[in-house]
Amino acid sequence: MTTVVTSGVFSSTSPAISPVNGVGTDYIQWGSAGSQSGYQFRGDAADVQLDGTEFVVGTFVHRNKPTNVSPSQFDVQLTVNVMFEDGSTTDLDFSFHHHETPNSTGTSPADDDLVDLQTFIHPRPVTIAGKQYRAVLSGFKRNGQIVQRFRSPESGINFAEVVCMFTLDEPDVIISGLRYQGTSTGQADEYVEILNKGGAPQDLTGWKVEAKPTGHSFPFPPGTVVQPGQRYRVYTNENHPGYGGFSFGSAGEVWRDQGGIARLVADDGFVVDQSPYLDKGFGNTGTP
Template sequence: MSTVTASGTWTAVSPAPPNLSGLSTDNVTWGVPVGGGKSGYRFAGGTTEVKVGGTEFTLGTFTHQNFPIQGGANNQFDVDLAVRIRFEEDDADRQFSFRFHHFETPNDGPTPDDEVDLPTRVSPESVTIDGEEYAVVITGFKQNGQIVNKFISPENGANSADIVAVLSRVGRPDVVIADVRSKGQVKRTQADEYVEIVNQGTASADISGWTLFADDPGQNFTFPPATVLQPGQRIRIYTNEVHPEWGGFTYGSGRPLWNDKGDTAHLRDADDTVVSDYSYGAGNP
């Protein structure tokens, strides 16, 4: 267990949008306002307890200040963040860097919400802890208790989310079951049940031929060929819905699969070796 303190500054925007300011600070802004403020990003770090090897923690809070601005030549650009982390044990600063991809959508269409994505979720820098080399992997944006892959931000306001990350060994994948939504909102069929899987490691993982199942017949889902999880990527396997933004995986079952009162989901690799178990319901977190 380590106590770490994080802070961050925005170091570069490329290609640079009009009226750019705030580089080398924790609040970078851009654009010519149209009746409101400029758009921009803010990063606020904090102090937290961190376990190495796959336990998620909050790296900091990301805020997108999203106001209508006059368009420039480019409505998509990359924004670079440098995060300084001080580990309490050695009282030394380490720097980790990440890139955010910004899509400043046109404000006159049916979907004016801006999008923020992370094209690369693994820090190029690493740190050695107890003789092992670790990098920081961002595994998503957390809002209202839910972790998502992409940050969607409505116009005319500030939208915030925690950046969730792990300290993972360099050069290794780490695929785990992150969540089971056992009680869907769709009446009778609970088609929107899902199991969420995440690669918390620093390397991609080929999960072709891996199987997700519980302990009852008919609950086996085998991942198709060429299924690869990138570092930090989350996917969901739905009972009977298809969501491309989560990988598009579905059991295609017309009946509920996951016991509302509690059960255990298992993930086995192509050699039938258990990779991850996730118990939920009575007596489990």
């Protein structure tokens, strides 16, 4: 574990936008005079595990006002300075894609501006205590959920925590979430979530998710790759492209409400990770 203190500046936009001010500071603004929108980054202090455990690297703020800027879509580069407890520092470079939507309806979510993470992995290894790690942005954390797209309603000060991790330069895929009680018909919105908390991609060809004791199994399509910091979800009977678009396609529940086990199984049959919940399935006849 190490302790870090962070700060950040918005170093540039691509392509160049006009009008803009605040480049090189922690608060960049653009758009019409008197009605400028902008990003602000607030640094943080955190105790950091060097094993892919996520931590808050800072807070992202979008001060969103109805405005005009050209072009309406552009990338904004953020440089985060990280100071470690021994006094050493490193700079991490990440990119956000901004879509300044036309305010044509006067309603949300239609007029929400959109912010997408463009760069998940800092391009250069980071040396900490003599070892090399990868810095990976997991996403924006809002209402307990980590997402790659930040929706920002007009005329609001909208913010989210920015979640990062330091990890070794190898894949490390885990089960990171399980929603075993759905709310829609047939519990279609149940899901199991996997996360690559490592610093390298993992090919999921031949891998599958198993639900015990219901017996459901979902094989990932050939060629599926989960990138560092990326999350996939397999829904019971819904399609969410932002999480990979995967579904069991089941008209009934996949995850038993009373309990069971979610398993992530590699192509050689090795159980990479498992997540027991409630009675673990032993309330049913037989073994899970």
